[in-house]
Amino acid sequence: MKPFLEITAYVLPILYFVTVWLYARGFFSDERLADRLKTPFLGVTLLLHLLYFIIRTNSLHHPPITSIFELMSVLAFSIAVAYFYLETRTSVRGTGYFILNLSFFFQLLSSLFIRNELDVKPVLRSNWLGFHVTSALLGYAAIAISAVYGFLYLMLYHEIKASRFGVIYKKLPSLEVLEGLSFRATLFGFTLLTIAMILGVLWLPQAFENYSYLDSKLIGTLLIWLLYGGGLLAKRIAGWKGRKMMILSLSAFGLALFSLSIINIFFSEFHTFY
Amino acid sequence: MKLLFNIGVSHRTAPIDVRERLWLSEEEVRTALPKLRASFFKECVVLSTCNRTELYGVPNGETPGVDSLRKFFSDFKGDNSYVRSEHFYLHEDREAARQLFRVASGIDSMMLGDVQVLGQVKAAYLLAEECRTLGLLSTKLFQAALHTGKRVRSETKISEGAISISFGAVELAGKIFADLHTKTVLLIGAGKTSELTVKHLRSKGIRDILVSNRTRGKAEELVQRFGGKVVDFQNLRDEVHIADIVISSVESPSYTLTANDLSYVMKQRGSQPLFLIDIGVPRNIDPESNKIENVFLHDIDTLQVIVDKNLVKRSGELPKVERIIAEELERFLQWQHTLQANPTIEGLRSMAEKIRQQEVHKHQNRFRPEERENLDVLTKRIVNKLLHGPISSLRYGLGDQDDETRSLILAVRKLFGLAHRENPISENVGGDDRNPDGGS
Numbered sequence: 001m002k003p004f005l006e007i008t009a010y011v012l013p014i015l016y017f018v019t020v021w022l023y024a025r026g027f028f029s030d031e032r033l034a035d036r037l038k039t040p041f042l043g044v045t046l047l048l049h050l051l052y053f054i055i056r057t058n059s060l061h062h063p064p065i066t067s068i069f070e071l072m073s074v075l076a077f078s079i080a081v082a083y084f085y086l087e088t089r090t091s092v093r094g095t096g097y098f099i100l101n102l103s104f105f106f107q108l109l110s111s112l113f114i115r116n117e118l119d120v121k122p123v124l125r126s127n128w129l130g131f132h133v134t135s136a137l138l139g140y141a142a143i144a145i146s147a148v149y150g151f152l153y154l155m156l157y158h159e160i161k162a163s164r165f166g167v168i169y170k171k172l173p174s175l176e177v178l179e180g181l182s183f184r185a186t187l188f189g190f191t192l193l194t195i196a197m198i199l200g201v202l203w204l205p206q207a208f209e210n211y212s213y214l215d216s217k218l219i220g221t222l223l224i225w226l227l228y229g230g231g232l233l234a235k236r237i238a239g240w241k242g243r244k245m246m247i248l249s250l251s252a253f254g255l256a257l258f259s260l261s262i263i264n265i266f267f268s269e270f271h272t273f274y
Numbered sequence: 275m276k277l278l279f280n281i282g283v284s285h286r287t288a289p290i291d292v293r294e295r296l297w298l299s300e301e302e303v304r305t306a307l308p309k310l311r312a313s314f315f316k317e318c319v320v321l322s323t324c325n326r327t328e329l330y331g332v333p334n335g336e337t338p339g340v341d342s343l344r345k346f347f348s349d350f351k352g353d354n355s356y357v358r359s360e361h362f363y364l365h366e367d368r369e370a371a372r373q374l375f376r377v378a379s380g381i382d383s384m385m386l387g388d389v390q391v392l393g394q395v396k397a398a399y400l401l402a403e404e405c406r407t408l409g410l411l412s413t414k415l416f417q418a419a420l421h422t423g424k425r426v427r428s429e430t431k432i433s434e435g436a437i438s439i440s441f442g443a444v445e446l447a448g449k450i451f452a453d454l455h456t457k458t459v460l461l462i463g464a465g466k467t468s469e470l471t472v473k474h475l476r477s478k479g480i481r482d483i484l485v486s487n488r489t490r491g492k493a494e495e496l497v498q499r500f501g502g503k504v505v506d507f508q509n510l511r512d513e514v515h516i517a518d519i520v521i522s523s524v525e526s527p528s529y530t531l532t533a534n535d536l537s538y539v540m541k542q543r544g545s546q547p548l549f550l551i552d553i554g555v556p557r558n559i560d561p562e563s564n565k566i567e568n569v570f571l572h573d574i575d576t577l578q579v580i581v582d583k584n585l586v587k588r589s590g591e592l593p594k595v596e597r598i599i600a601e602e603l604e605r606f607l608q609w610q611h612t613l614q615a616n617p618t619i620e621g622l623r624s625m626a627e628k629i630r631q632q633e634v635h636k637h638q639n640r641f642r643p644e645e646r647e648n649l650d651v652l653t654k655r656i657v658n659k660l661l662h663g664p665i666s667s668l669r670y671g672l673g674d675q676d677d678e679t680r681s682l683i684l685a686v687r688k689l690f691g692l693a694h695r696e697n698p699i700s701e702n703v704g705g706d707d708r709n710p711d712g713g714s
Contacts, residue, residue, distance in 0.1 A: 030431075160449060161564060163576035165583055169449060170435075175547065176452035239544040242568045 002116060005059070008052045009111045015045040016076070016104040023097035027171055038096065042084055049077050049107075060116060065133040069114040076106035078141035082185075086145075092181065094171045098148050128203040136196035140256060142189030143228070147253035149182035150246035157243055179242060182249055183235070190228045197225060220259035227252040277610075278411065279315075280370035281343055281362055282328030285384045288361035295356055296347060298322040300401065306350055307405040313346065314338040317409035319416065321377070321398040323391065325384050330374060332411050340364060371415055371606055375599045378423035380432060387432040387588045392423040414609060422602040429598060432591040435584030440470035442580040443551045443572070444478055447519055450549050450570055458482035460505065460517035463524035464496060467574075468553050471521055472500055484517060486510055488524070511535045515542035523553040530554070533562040540566055551577070611679045615668040618683050621692045622664065626657045664690075 019042050025034035053074075057063050064070040080103040086092055152172055159169045172178065201213075231248045234240040240248075283296055298306060303320045310318045310331070315338075318331035329343070340359050348357065365373045373382070378395045380388040399416040402408045408416075426432060436445040451457055459480050461472055464487060472483060483502030487493035493504045505513045514520060514531065524530050531539075531550075536559075540548065545568050552559045552573040564571040630653050641649055664686055686692075 156449070160446070160570055163572065163579050165580050172449075174449050174452045176450065180452065241545040242547060244545075244567070 002059070005052070005056055005116050008048065009114055012045070012049060012052065012073075013104065013108040013111045015041075015048065016080075016100065016107050019045050020097060020100045020104050023100060027094050027097045028167055039084075039087065039093075042080065042096070042100070046077070046080055046084060049073075049080070053077070056116075063130060065130065065137075067114070069110045071133070071137060072106040073110040073114065074137050075141055075144075076103040076110065078138050079103045079106070079144055082141055082145055086181070090177070090181065092173060092177075094173075095149070095152060098152060099145055102144055102148070128199060128206070132196055132199040132203060135192045135199065139189045139192030139196055140260065142185045142192060143249075143253055143256060146182045146185035146189060147250050149178050149185065150249040150253075153178040153182060153246045154243065154250075157246075175242070179245070182246060186228060186232070186249060190225070190232060193221075193225055193228070197221060217259065220255070224252060224256045224259060227255065277332060278367050278370040278415065279331050279333050279337055280328060280365040280373050281340065282321075282326055282373075283357075283361045284326035284328070284363070284382070286382070287363050288357075292357055292361050293325065293327065295351060296322075296327040297324065298327060298351075302350075303398075303401055304405055307402060307407045309350070310346070311407045314343070315407075317412040318407050319398055319402040319412055321395060323394050326377070326382075328373075328377070330370065330412065330415065332409060337366070368603070368607060371418075372599065372603055374415060374419045375422045375603055378419040379426040379595055379599060380423070381426075381592065381595055385437055386585065387434075387437070387591075389427070389433045392420065392427070395423065396420055410613075411610070415606065418602055418606040422599060425598050425602070426595050430591045430594045432588055432595050435580075435587055437581050437584050437588065438470075439467050439553075439574060439577045439581060440474055442577040442584075443471045443521070444474045445580060446570075446572060446577070447475065447549055448478070450547055451518065453479070455479040455481065457518040458484065458516055459519040459521065460484040460486065460514065461496065461500075462486045462507075462510065462520065462522040462530060462558070463488075463554065464492060465523040465553060468521045468523040468551075469496075469500075471551065471553075475519065476500070480519075484513070486513070511538065514539045517548075518546070519549045519551070520559075521551045521553065522558040524558050525554070526558065527556070529560045530558040531560065531563070533560045533566065536560075536563040536566055536569055540569060612669055614679055615683055618686055618692065619665055619668050622661060622668075622686065622690055625690060625692060626661055630654065630657050 019038065022034045022038040022041055025031045026038050053064055064074055080100060083096060083099040083103075087096060152168075153175060155168050156172050156175055156178065159166060160175070200218075204213075227248070231240075231245065231252065234248070235245060283293055285293065288296075298320060299322075303322060306320060307318060310320075310329070314334055315331035316334055318329060321328045321330070340362050344357060344359060344362065374395070376382045378392055380386070380391050383391050395416070399408075399420070402412070402416075436442040447454065447457075454475065457480055459472060459475055459482070461468060461483065476483070483497075483500050484505045485493045485496045485500070485502055486505040486507050487496070488507050490504065490507070493507075497504055510530070514535070520531075522530055536548075536550075547568045547570065550559055550563065550569065550571040552571065555574070557573055559571060559573075561571065561573075563569055634649060634653055638646055638649065668683065668686060
């Protein structure tokens with residue numbers, strides 16, 4: 001099955017790229033054909049991606065969570081699935097271009113550096129880890145989507161304020177819808193991150209001898225969690241609305257991205273299995 | 275003589291007072307149609323809207339002149355001294371059909387891409403049907419026009435986007451709020467545009483309407499028309515926070531709502547988005563208010579930007595619309611030409627069959643009885659092969675000009691010695707017989 005994995009690793013970023021291109025044509029150029037094809041094309045891409053995970057897990061005897069590049073592929077998939085779900089449920093048909101760019105980016109990185117290794121550290125074969133990583137990744141996918149809708153909100157907000165009424169104005173759903181989507185995604189992401197953190201903290205003493213709760217990765221994650229928690233509280237208690245909330249959501253996502261990449265690679269002491 | 279004829283006045287040729295004088299109510303059309311048919315037409319349909327009064331018909335004999343039709347309308351409407359010949363436009367045959375297709379597509383309207391006109395064309399058609407002034411040609415013409423209008427609506431974006439200030443405001447409200455059903459609108463002052471905006475907002479689902487006016491009586495009068503509640507003009511500052519959308523058109527030298535007022539209002543609203551539409555001249559709301567977070571202030575100028583952009587977009591769809599019209603026109607003319615050729619095709623066939631039967635009858639005794647069936651088959655085959663060329667030319671090889679069609683038909687009749695007729699073409703077109711295969 002190795003050849004299948006290798007070929008698919010090349011094909012997936014191409015499929016994501018074509019999907020993004022179709023969504024862009026539909027959004028910016030109003031092309032009917034692209035508009036019709038984009039969702040089925042995304043569906044096909046997702047099916048192939050799922051098949052890739054199944055075959056990978058079967059032939060390498062471990063789930064695709066043992067290296068940062070496997071994780072990125074899962075992240076790309078989670079974001080695209082979450083968007084696919086949103087598209088079938090809400091009126092966000094036009095916004096796929098902005099979300100799926102993330103999937104393309106993560107899958108491209110993954111495909112460039114991923115290795116099909118059979119040997120992984122025993123600590124990575126734990127079920128605890130499986131749940132921990134899955135919920136953390138889904139949580140990150142959700143806050144990524146929340147950030148994209150936050151970003152779109154700000155673009156539309158400024159376009160309306162400045163009376164520009166361009167393509168963003170024409171194609172995006174209303175500010176209220178964008179805010180609602182961003183908020184729901186944040187809530188979902190926050191819940192999953194909470195679960196991931198609890199699982200991580202409980203599992204830590206079992207897995208490592210020289211662990212530390214003061215690891216930079218843990219502190220970074222806690223900060224992100226506090227930022228989102230604070231934002232949700234501000235909305236609930238102080239009634240924060242609109243632009244302010246969106247800026248908060250975007251900043252928190254920026255920090256999350258920083259934590260997932262920079263801290264993970266350079267600073268974390270024990271949280272570097274990969 | 276022309277087969278199809280169109281005469282009319284519209285915003286393109288006549289000023290409003292002329293159009294008003296020529297406007298016919300449904301009742302008037304009902305009376306006019308039989309009269310028109312008695313004097314000028316075999317078939318006729320009258321389309322009368324606020325921007326046009328048009329007549330489509332199949333002439334009885336000679337094409338009626340503008341003057342005689344103008345006289346008809348003068349007599350019909352009483353005084354028509356304002357109406358002059360140059361207010362009318364005339365189209366014949368192909369151009370008459372094209373005119374109706376353009377009207378039905380909404381591209382001949384005052385508002386480019388008008389959606390109402392298709393319904394009006396349909397109503398005119400149904401009214402003529404009811405008055406029994408339709409015939410084969412006009413039925414097919416109107417069905418083709420309605421089909422064209424529907425295609426244009428579904429295949430192009432000619433009717434998309436608001437192209438009036440009031441609709442522009444409603445479109446913008448839809449980009450700020452997700453669901454207008456739960457929102458409240460406050461109307462300060464009164465005026466045509468602001469009242470239209472409230473009307474459109476209501477049709478989009480807004481139920482809660484507040485009205486405020488310096489003269490309380492006026493506010494009460496508006497409430498009677500729109501429903502809702504009166505808000506005291508003196509306490510406006512304390513009441514604005516209830517509204518999500520504010521439309522203001524007050525004649526006043528100073529601002530009705532200042533930026534300070536609105537900062538205060540936004541505190542009361544807990545920063546919930548507030549959409550302000552300032553239609554007043556000079557402006558009623560301090561432009562600085564737009565800087566307050568979650569306040570969206572728009573005046574006539576910025577709304578005009580939406581309208582202008584949408585108009586440009588609609589105009590960009592014109593080539594697509596013209597293409598659809600050209601296709602449908604081609605199909606209609608093809609049908610019409612085939613229809614014109616039908617009597618000649620029939621004549622050709624029966625002449626040939628008559629000769630064949632005579633000859634077979636004359637010579638059949640020369641053949642053995644068992645060969646006679648073959649003789650029949652063979653002669654039929656020869657006749658069919660000989661006629662195949664001319665009949666195909668008549669059916670499919672016609673040009674798109676009526677004159678071309680006519681001369682081809684006349685040539686065939688002459689060549690094959692078919693009985694000469696005064697007008698071999700129009701006998702099958704028009705008249706009372708309704709088209710049995712015209713359903714589309």
